[in-house]
Amino acid sequence: MKNALSVDVEDWFCVHNLSDVIKKEEWTKCEQRITINLTRILDILDEKQIKATFFVLGWIAEHYPDLVREIDDRGHEIATHGLSHTLLTQLTPELFDEELKRSIQLIEKSTRNNVIGHRAPSFSIIEETYWVLDILAKHGLKYDSSVFPVSFHPDYGVPDAPLGPYKITEKVWEFPLSVVKILGRNIPISGGGYFRIFPYRFIRYGIRKANLEGRPVVFYLHPWEIDPHQPKVKLPPLKRFRHYYNLDKTEQRLRKLLDDFQFTTIREVLDL
Numbered sequence: 001m002k003n004a005l006s007v008d009v010e011d012w013f014c015v016h017n018l019s020d021v022i023k024k025e026e027w028t029k030c031e032q033r034i035t036i037n038l039t040r041i042l043d044i045l046d047e048k049q050i051k052a053t054f055f056v057l058g059w060i061a062e063h064y065p066d067l068v069r070e071i072d073d074r075g076h077e078i079a080t081h082g083l084s085h086t087l088l089t090q091l092t093p094e095l096f097d098e099e100l101k102r103s104i105q106l107i108e109k110s111t112r113n114n115v116i117g118h119r120a121p122s123f124s125i126i127e128e129t130y131w132v133l134d135i136l137a138k139h140g141l142k143y144d145s146s147v148f149p150v151s152f153h154p155d156y157g158v159p160d161a162p163l164g165p166y167k168i169t170e171k172v173w174e175f176p177l178s179v180v181k182i183l184g185r186n187i188p189i190s191g192g193g194y195f196r197i198f199p200y201r202f203i204r205y206g207i208r209k210a211n212l213e214g215r216p217v218v219f220y221l222h223p224w225e226i227d228p229h230q231p232k233v234k235l236p237p238l239k240r241f242r243h244y245y246n247l248d249k250t251e252q253r254l255r256k257l258l259d260d261f262q263f264t265t266i267r268e269v270l271d272l
């Protein structure tokens with residue numbers, strides 16, 4: 001079974017987990033690591049002959065148009081990760097509409113295909129923000145991949161969401177972030193911090209289980225997660241753990257994952 005591979009294209013300082021320490025106005029003053037890290041991921045994917053979906057932040061498309069062109073030239077799918085990495089719970093429908101439109105314009109300046117997919121910052125499509133779905137359709141988007149079927153996280157989660165791809169509205173597909181049910185609880189196996197914190201064997205078990213149950217998974221990764229040399233900032237213990245744990249092991253684990261399973265773009269898995 002083919003699974004979907006996705007990369008959220010943002011730099012280390014764009015992360016919500018660091019937003020108390022680094023303000024948006026300071027982003028341009030931070031050490032930029034996106035080019036080196038993204039190029040590394042593109043090289044690994046070329047080596048493994050795998051195509052992926054890249055959810056590009058509008059801010060990145062604005063500051064690094066050549067990087068977006070490079071992703072496009074290498075044959076990957078490009079989708080939107082919004083404009084400013086503001087959680088949807090902090091935006092009004094009007095502001096979201098404007099930010100989404102701008103992000104698509106910025107991305108499409110450097111790509112050949114139209115954007116058809118969206119991922120919200122920090123998976124912030126929860127029941128209270130389902131109003132975004134009609135706005136996605138209004139801008140021609142065909143799928144979203146932001147719903148996380150978990151109940152334990154303070155910022156995100158739709159505990160009773162379906163576990164495989166489904167039509168969340170008449171016009172929009174949802175590819176929920178992948179979990180497996182173990183002892184009645186949904187456990188994430190889909191990437192990011194979970195990929196760095198859980199043993200690789202568990203991730204492999206989870207993906208195999210989902211595939212055996214007939215569901216493709218969507219895996220996600222951030223360029224800064226393969227970068228143990230990024231600048232370190234002072235964070236409270238839990239946030240520090242989430243951001244910095246096992247950064248030096250991610251690339252090696254990613255290579256294993258790409259050898260153990262078949263991956264392609266979300267667009268291809270959903271057949272859109």
Ligand SMILES: [Zn+2]
Pocket residue numbers: 008010015081085120121122
């Ligand atoms: Zn993000």
